[in-house]
Amino acid sequence: MRTTCLLAALLLASLSLAQAYGQVKPLVVIGCFDGQQYPPEFCPNYSQAVLDLAEKVVGDAYGAEIEVRTIGDWFFLMDALTLPNVIGGVVSLREGLFQLSNMRQNDLVSSFGKGLGLVGINYMGSQSAMGRVAELIFPLNATKTASGKVVRGTYVTSQHTHVKLVDNPITRNSPDTMGIPDSSLIYHYPVSKEGWWTPADGEMTVLYACTTATAEARVPSVILYERGNGRSVALAGLRHNDATGAYQKDLGWFNHSFSLPEVRQLLGDALVYVLEPFASADSLEARMEEGRLFVEERLQSLEAEVQTARDSVRRERNESMVSTMVVVGLSVVAGGVIVYLGFIRN
Amino acid sequence: MGRTVSVQVKRYISLILLVLVASTAWTLTAYIWRDRTIRLLGMQGTDSLFSAARGERILSIKVAPERKLGNLEFRFRCLIERSLDEVPISLDRAETTDELIEACRPVSDRLAYFATMGAAEYAVIHEVSPENLKGHRLVFIDFGRIYASLFSPEHGNESLTTFAFLLNGTDHLVGYFEGYSEIMVMRGTLGRLLGRGEILDLVRVESGSERVDYVPTPGPDEFSLDDLPPWGQITFKEVTSDQYGVTIVVREGMVGSERLLFAVETFADGNWFEESSGYWVIKTGRI
Numbered sequence: 001m002r003t004t005c006l007l008a009a010l011l012l013a014s015l016s017l018a019q020a021y022g023q024v025k026p027l028v029v030i031g032c033f034d035g036q037q038y039p040p041e042f043c044p045n046y047s048q049a050v051l052d053l054a055e056k057v058v059g060d061a062y063g064a065e066i067e068v069r070t071i072g073d074w075f076f077l078m079d080a081l082t083l084p085n086v087i088g089g090v091v092s093l094r095e096g097l098f099q100l101s102n103m104r105q106n107d108l109v110s111s112f113g114k115g116l117g118l119v120g121i122n123y124m125g126s127q128s129a130m131g132r133v134a135e136l137i138f139p140l141n142a143t144k145t146a147s148g149k150v151v152r153g154t155y156v157t158s159q160h161t162h163v164k165l166v167d168n169p170i171t172r173n174s175p176d177t178m179g180i181p182d183s184s185l186i187y188h189y190p191v192s193k194e195g196w197w198t199p200a201d202g203e204m205t206v207l208y209a210c211t212t213a214t215a216e217a218r219v220p221s222v223i224l225y226e227r228g229n230g231r232s233v234a235l236a237g238l239r240h241n242d243a244t245g246a247y248q249k250d251l252g253w254f255n256h257s258f259s260l261p262e263v264r265q266l267l268g269d270a271l272v273y274v275l276e277p278f279a280s281a282d283s284l285e286a287r288m289e290e291g292r293l294f295v296e297e298r299l300q301s302l303e304a305e306v307q308t309a310r311d312s313v314r315r316e317r318n319e320s321m322v323s324t325m326v327v328v329g330l331s332v333v334a335g336g337v338i339v340y341l342g343f344i345r346n
Numbered sequence: 347m348g349r350t351v352s353v354q355v356k357r358y359i360s361l362i363l364l365v366l367v368a369s370t371a372w373t374l375t376a377y378i379w380r381d382r383t384i385r386l387l388g389m390q391g392t393d394s395l396f397s398a399a400r401g402e403r404i405l406s407i408k409v410a411p412e413r414k415l416g417n418l419e420f421r422f423r424c425l426i427e428r429s430l431d432e433v434p435i436s437l438d439r440a441e442t443t444d445e446l447i448e449a450c451r452p453v454s455d456r457l458a459y460f461a462t463m464g465a466a467e468y469a470v471i472h473e474v475s476p477e478n479l480k481g482h483r484l485v486f487i488d489f490g491r492i493y494a495s496l497f498s499p500e501h502g503n504e505s506l507t508t509f510a511f512l513l514n515g516t517d518h519l520v521g522y523f524e525g526y527s528e529i530m531v532m533r534g535t536l537g538r539l540l541g542r543g544e545i546l547d548l549v550r551v552e553s554g555s556e557r558v559d560y561v562p563t564p565g566p567d568e569f570s571l572d573d574l575p576p577w578g579q580i581t582f583k584e585v586t587s588d589q590y591g592v593t594i595v596v597r598e599g600m601v602g603s604e605r606l607l608f609a610v611e612t613f614a615d616g617n618w619f620e621e622s623s624g625y626w627v628i629k630t631g632r633i
Contacts, residue, residue, distance in 0.1 A: 069458075071455050073452035101504060103500050299465055301495060302465070309616025327378070331367050
């Protein structure tokens with residue numbers, strides 16, 4: 001049997017990933033997934049496009065101190081969003097034919113309240129898939145989808161019109177009216193004439209409303225939400241259409257709307273705004289100190305365990321060495337006596 | 347003449363004695379350097395699970411410590427196969443572990459992330475042979491201990507902590523598994539995981555003559571399956587008894603559609619013992 005036990009440290013050397021213990025960096029995570037299956041499938045092209053945009057806007061606004069990184073695994077993305085060094089992220093979910101577990105919902109809602117800046121796209125605000133997350137992080141609480149129209153069996157899009165309702169740092173650089181091709185826009189149904197659905201906690205501001213999703217009334221399409229120390233922007237549309245790379249045919253294929261300058265502007269400004277409370281030097285320093293203490297404390301037992309293993313091996317080896325020396329010594333003496341009596345004395 | 351014969355006999359006897367001394371010394375040295383921490387008493391796996399409408403299957407491990415230990419630990423991992431078509435791996439053949447790790451985003455992402463907090467060195471990476479699939483090898487990557495340190499126990503059957511690549515004799519990737527630090531899980535509908543209470547009938551933990559039973563509906567002197575330690579780790583401290591073991595009774599019942607990889611790894615004072623660890627690729631009901 002081929003047996004190899006490698007320590008990950010060796011791998012890290014080859015991956016050039018090793019960093020000194022305690023250098024916990026502030027992190028913004030990016031993950032775009034296709035939720036038509038479970039676990040949701042990572043969409044590398046769309047994620048890369050969002051990453052490129054996010055790296056630029058975060059770098060321009062807050063400097064290189066904050067690292068932006070894609071996470072290509074749904075479960076790990078959910079894990080990472082609860083860790084103290086993660087200050088925010090952009091998460092896109094195309095469709096959501098699964099239910100996020102109660103534990104995950106509670107975990108995310110709690111982490112958001114403690115301080116996260118998040119941008120959620122499309123089904124992140126879907127009630128059936130995301131549950132409480134769609135109420136207390138991305139409060140679209142969407143129960144219905146305005147799907148696109150099939151055009152010659154290929155593109156699945158509709159042109160939607162979005163009108164600006166509020167002028168704030170997120171929308172300041174965006175036009176009053178935007179026409180965006182979209183294959184899915186989610187909203188809460190029934191649409192009330194009296195006002196939109198709002199969460200019981202926190203402060204929700206509708207930045208853009210879509211006038212074309214339903215004939216009955218306008219529905220929120222871009223929402224700013226603040227609760228506790230968390231800040232989020234939910235975008236009801238912007239569904240991406242391809243997961244793995246047919247977009248070479250058309251650079252906008254994986255998301256028709258993402259190549260539009262006004263959409264990129266809106267997404268970039270939204271990310272910069274939601275990260276604002278956590279991105280200042282003081283805030284980052286405090287957060288990273290908290291992260292460092294958390295990691296140190298949590299990893300202490302692991303370090304002790306590794307040390308015990310090393311000590312155990314060393315102790316056993318030392319005992320074996322001593323025993324071997326004794327055996328060899330006695331054997332040499334016995335051999336010497338035998339040689340003397342058998343060969344030399346006569 | 348007689349004196350010459352006597353000298354020759356003495357020399358022959360001396361030679362025999364020298365050989366005896368040397369061989370005894372060799373045997374003693376080999377005995378001293380043998381792996382003398384854990385002796386495997388028995389290990390039982392299975393090729394299939396959930397294939398019958400009724401009945402049970404038994405998985406078990408039993409070991410005997412050969413010296414006093416501070417800590418003996420069985421780490422149970424249960425992984426579920428994902429189709430290679432939908433797996434984010436950019437190669438179909440690999441000769442080294444590094445190649446596989448770099449090509450698999452879920453693994454490389456975790457390593458990279460844990461590296462930022464100095465925790466990646468605690469990932470465990472083993473290359474082993476599955477017990478019931480000769481001619482194949484498994485690259486087994488476990489972040490379970492890192493997760494157990496960083497996350498609350500509620501993440502135990504929610505977070506993907508363990509990954510495995512199954513390679514055939516020509517180093518082609520023929521299976522990819524990802525799973526949990528749990529004794530046993532199975533995928534239900536809408537992505538829901540079936541946990542211990544739904545697929546196990548009994549987990550018996552033995553320490554010497556002492557037995558502790560974990561069952562779905564506990565009676566007197568029994569514990570609930572929910573009381574089992576989190577992260578699939580059953581640990582014995584200050585190990586002094588003559589034998590330790592865990593027996594798992596799995597309920598049958600026509601669930602599951604993917605293959606499972608069931609693993610139990612034995613660690614003594616933090617060191618992994620390959621001979622006392624087992625890995626089974628298990629077919630499930632509908633395959």
